[in-house]
Amino acid sequence: MTATLARLEDPALIAQVDPAGFHLLLRALPSSAAAAWKMGSEWPLPPSLRTPRKVLFAGVGGSAIGGDVVATLAGVASDIPVQVIRQYEPPPVDENTLVIASSFSGNTEETLSAYEATSGAMRLALTTGGELARRAQRDGVPVFTYSWDGPPRTGLGFGVFATLAILSRLGVFHLPEHEVESTIEALETYTKLWSPEAPANEAKRIGRALYDRASLVIAPGALEVTARRWAGEIAENAKQWALAAGLPEFNHNLLEAAGSGTVAGLGVVLLDSEVAHQRNRLRIRETARLLRDAGTPVEVVELPGRTMLEAIMVGCALGSWSSYYLALLRGANPYPIPVMDGLKARLSEG
Structure with a gap:
């Protein structure tokens, strides 16, 4: 086992299997979390958003994991339910429901379908751009945009901390600033401990x-x-x-x-x-x-x-x-997801 562990420190192995530097995206989690919390805390809250009676977070894959974390925290610290929807068809909504449509690319078909089906609710688009941003702008729906140079699953910091900041400001739950700071500090500490070197x-x-x-x-x-x-x-x-x-x-x-x-x-x-x-x-x-x-x-x-x-x-x-x-x-390149990308391509033809 010692030899195997030592091999994982070999720069040549990392360069061979991970030519795009996927590990650099993992290293960036603490800084992206801090940036996302700051952005969400300073983002001007639009007048169309108010304290909801329930929150639906529509997303799939890497765009949904942030909602999963937020829903979990709300489940133990809030009397306002937060539910993650990984489907084309969301449950019934009304004017007191906040729907957060989350799609990293802005082109996720399940999220776009859920967005269109919830026009009677308060809505917020969380995305880097794409069709979701275009439709939200068309409908006068607030758009929280961010930039991230990596696949959706590595943007966990934005999915969690931007959403936490916005929902905290809307009164869904109270998250003390010191708790966020200690979490980011812990991420910094353990990122160093778990890095290749x-x-x-x-x-x-x-x-x-x-x-x-x-x-x-x-x-x-x-x-x-x-x-x-x-x-x-x-x-x-x-x-x-x-x-x-x-x-x-x-x-x-x-x-x-x-x-x-x-x-x-x-x-x-x-x-x-x-x-x-x-x-x-x-x-x-x-x-x-x-x-x-x-x-x-x-x-x-x-x-x-x-x-x-x-x-x-x-x-x-x-x-x-x-x-x-x-x-x-x-010996598996961690960056590409060819099987999933292949499925998306075939579905786009149907």
Whole structure:
């Protein structure tokens, strides 16, 4: 294992597998998060937006993960529900609903469909431009635009912190400035610890543990959003199968099969944190024991973080870096997504 970890520090390997410098986008998460919070805090709130009774966040893929994080935080800190919609058809809305249509490119067909179907609501477009920005400008809908030179999944800082800032200003929930600052500081600290030049770090260890093995990533309570992020990053960056699940739900159905026998080529990652409910932390330990007894390789990963926001964001960063090193080990360029791009091209013809 030591030789493998040392290999991940080799600039020649990084240049060969990652010629576009995908790791530089991962390094930029702290700075993009800080920039996004500042932009969202200073963006002039249009008069068409007021405190909503509910929020719908319409988006898919990398454009939806920010909404996932925000919805998770609102679920534990707000009496105003925030729901993420990953479909063409949104649920019913009214004038007291805020619909945030999020599309990195501005051309995502599911998001455009949801945008058109919610004309009776307050609407906000969150995008770098494209058709969504054009339609919003046509309709007099506010557009929050930003620039990011990378694929949507690497723009997590903007998806989370710009949305958090705007919704905080609209009274959806109160997020203390010091909590945001401590989260960004933690991202800066751990980005240095998990970067390629840092020898034998935790992200490299996890990437090696995941090598050539389909992964089921499980996390407790509100941290389930982090498990979904890990699964998505493993799939997109390393081109390796991964799925996500949450606790305690996993213990009430899937555990019966998982604890009865193993599946060849499957490994489980259990994410733990001090911010998790104590009963869920007990469930993590007991679930790990049952799975190991059944013959399934298990990694229990303790996520840093003193607040829910910090644990989620630092946990997402760890998943991104771990998937990056897994990509290096597999010889898979983490930047392009040819299978998904191919599907989009075929769908555009239909």
